[in-house]
Amino acid sequence: MNHSIHNKSAHLLLLGAAAWLLLALTGTIVLTGYSNTAGAVANTIPPLPEALSARMATGRHTLFIFVHPKCPCSRASISELARLMTACHEHLDAHAYFFQPADQPNSWSHTGLWEATERIPRVTVAQDIDGWNARSLQIGTSGEVLLYGPQGDLVFHGGITSARGHEGDNIGRTAVEQIVLQQQSDHSATPVFGCSILAPQDTCCDQQRETAQ
C-alpha cells in the first residue's frame, strides 16, 4: 500500500519535473526569439538631407547613427559604436541623432544614452526634432547606422549589434570596421535590433522591409 503510494508520488513528481522543464524551455525560447527579432530596415536609402550632407567629412568615412534616447536595446549599439570609433581612429567621423519630439522639453532626449554617446571621441550628438531626418531617410529602428565613403557614397547600412541589447562581436560592426579600414567587406547591410524610433504611421509607406531572417 505504502509502496504504491510512494510510486504514485514519484511518478507525479517526475511528471511535474517534465512539465516544468517544458515551461522553462518555452519561456527561454520565446525570450530569445524576441531578442533576435530585427526591426524594419529600408532596402533603398534616400539621399542625405542637406543638413546631414553638410556634415560629411572630407577624405574619410562618415557614419550617421539614429537613436531613440529611451531605447534600452540601443545602449548595446552605442557601446558597439564606441568600440568602432576606437578601432577606426581618425579614419571615421560619426554623428548621432537622438529622436526629440518637438512638443517635449530637451531633457526628454538628454538621457544617459545621450551622455554616453557624447563621451565617445569624434562623435557629435544632435537632436532629431520629431525624427525628421530619420523619417526622410526612412530610418525606422533605433541603432540603425548609415556609413558613407570619402566620396559621399553609401557603403553600409544596418545594425551594429547581434541582437536586441546584445553587445559583442557581430557582423555589422565587423563590416563597418572592414569598410573603413580595408575598403571592403562581405556585408553592406545587416538587420537592426532596437525599439522603433517612429510610430508606424510616421514611417514611409513604400519602404521595403526585410528582416534578419
Place this chain on the structure above:
Amino acid sequence: MTEILFDDVHDERTETLYQEQLRKLRSGTDRIFAVLMGFQWIVGIATAVVISPRTWIGETSSVHLHVWGAVLLGGVLSGFPIFLAISHPGTKLTRHSIAVAQMLWSALLIHLSGGRIETHFHVFGSLAFIAFYRDWRVLMTATVVVAADHFLRGVYWPQSVFGVMVESPWRWIEHAGWAVFEDVILVVSCFRGTREAREISSRQALLERTNERIEQEVSERTLELRAANERLAGEIRDRESAEARETRLGRIIEHSLNEIYVFDRHSLKFCEVNRGALRNLGYSMKEMYDLTPLDLKPKHTMDSFVRLIEPLVCGAEEVIPFETEHRRKDGSLYPVEVHLQLAEWDSRDVFVAIILDISERQKLQSERDRIQTQLVEASRSAGMAEIATGILHNVGNVLNSVNVSANMISNRLTTSRVTQLPKIVGLLDEHAEDLGTFITIDEKGQRLPGYLSQLSDVLVADCDTMQSEFESIQNNIDHIKEIVQVQQAYAQRSGVEEVIAVTELVEMALKINDAALIRHEIEIVREYDDVGPIVADKHLALQILINLITNAKNAIDEHDGDERRLVIRVTRCPGDHVGIEVQDSGRGIKPENLIQIFTHGFTTRSEGHGFGLHSSANAAVEMGGSLSVSSDGEGQGATFFLKLPMKTVLSAAGFAEPDAEAVTA
C-alpha cells in the same frame, strides 16, 4: 588496523557514514541553491527593471518583455527547484533539476544584462557551485544544457551566439569545450572529494569503534571502581558505625546510674570504675585503684568471695547474679544487686560487675505490698457494695410487683360489696317473724334472694382475685428470698443448678411483671419454639429475664409510639444453646450507647442505677452464655438476646465484663 578495515561491520558502518555524509552534503547544497534561486530571481527582476524597464515606439512605451521574462520565466526557473529542495532534499531529481535551472538562469541573466561578457561568468560559477554536490552526473546535466543552448542558438540564431550569420558545425563545440574544460577539473575534484569523504567515513567508523571499545573499557573500569568504592565506603561506614557505637556505649556506661566495676581476675584490684559507682561510693578513681571488691562488700570474706566466683572461673556459669550490701567511703551501707561475669579487657582477664543500687526498689516493694493490701480490702468493700446493690435492685423490682398486688387487694377490699352484708342481715332480723311473708309478698323481700345470689358471685370473684394477688405476693416474697439466696451464692461464688423449662421460666418472669405490664397497657406476644428444659441456675436466669422485661416495659413507657408491644421469643440456637429474645417497641438505643450499655453504672434513665444490665450480662456469662443487644437507633425499639447453654457448667473464674463481640448493633 588491516583487520579492522576489512571487517564487515566496519565496512558497513563506513558505508552508512559515507552515505549519511553525502546525504547531509547534498541536502545542504540543495538548501544553498534554494536560497540562490530566490536571490537570482530578485537579481533578474532588478536587472530587467534597471536596464530595460520599457520598450519604446516613438513617444509611446510599454513594459519591456525582459521585465515580464524576469518575473515569469525567472519564477518558473526558481520555483520548482526551491520546492524540490524543501520537500525532497538530497534526491537525484532535486540535484538535476537545480542543475538545469541554474544553467537556464545563466542564459536568462545573460539576456537580461544585454549579453555582457561578465555575465557569462555565471555559467562557470554555477558549474563550480554544482560541483558542491560531488556528483559528476549533475555536472554532466548542466553541461548538456549549456551545450544544447549553444547548439540550438547556433542553428536558429547563429549571430546571437557566434556573431556570424551562418551556422558553423564546430563553433558550439568550442564554447561547450570551455564548459567541458571546467567540468574535467570539477569531475576530478568530485571523485577526489567522494574518495576523501569515504576515507573520512572510514576513519570515523574506526574512531567510533575505538571509542566504543574505550568507552566499554572505561565503563567496565568505572563499574569496578564504583564497586570498590562502595565496598570501601561500606567498610568505612561499618567501622565508623562500630566506633560510634563503641563511643556511645562507652558514654552510656560511663554515665550509667548503674555501678560498673572492672577488676583484675587475679589481684581483684579495680582497673576501671564508672562515674555512677564513684559518685555513689564517694571514692576517687585514684583511690579505687588500690581497692578490691572485698573492701566494698562487708558481708564477704576472701574465702566466701572466691567460692562465689568459682563457677565463673571454671566456666560453669557465664554470669553470677547475687544480692549483697556495699559500703560507701563514709561507712554507710546500701543494698545492691550484682551481676558478675568474666571478660577480656586490654588483653587481660578481668571481672566485670554491673551493680544496681536496690535501695529504692526495696522501698518501692514495701510500698507496693502495702498498696496491694489496701487494694484487696477495697476490692472486698466494692464487692460487698455490688452485692448490696444487686440485692436492692432485684428486690426493688419484685417489691414493685408486690406493691402493685397489695394495691389491687386494697382496692378490692375498698370497693368490696361485703359491706352490704350487714344491711341484708339487718333486714332479715327486722323481718325475722314474718320472714316467709316478707320474702314472698314484700317487694324488697322478693328481690332479696336474687340480690344475695349476685352478691355471692361478686364476693367469690373478689375472693378469687385477692387469692390470686396473694399468691402473686407469695411468689414475689419467695422470689425475694431466692434473690437474697442468689446474691449470697453470688457473693460466695456458688449456686444451685436445676432443670428448668425455659417457657415456664419466661412465663414466671412475665407473671412477676404482669401487673405493671397490664397497667401500662403493653401487648405481649409469645413466640415459643419447643426447646425443652435446660440445666441452669433458675434464679440467676429469672433475675436476667425480669431485668430485661422491666427494661422493655420502661422503654415502651418512655416512647410515644402507637405500638406498645413486647415480643418474647424462645428459640433453639446452634451449638446446643437456647435463645431468649426480648424485643420491645420502645424508644430504642442510640448507636453510641450500644457499646457501653452493659458497662457498670451506665444508664440513660434518671432513676436508673446502671446496674441491671451489667449484672445480667455478668450472670449470663457466669452461666456459660451471653447477653447481647441490637437496635436500629432511637425510636426503633431494641432487642436483647439471652443465649444459654442447654447444660451449664458454672465458671469458677468469677464475673467478667461481657465480651465486646457479643454486643451487636
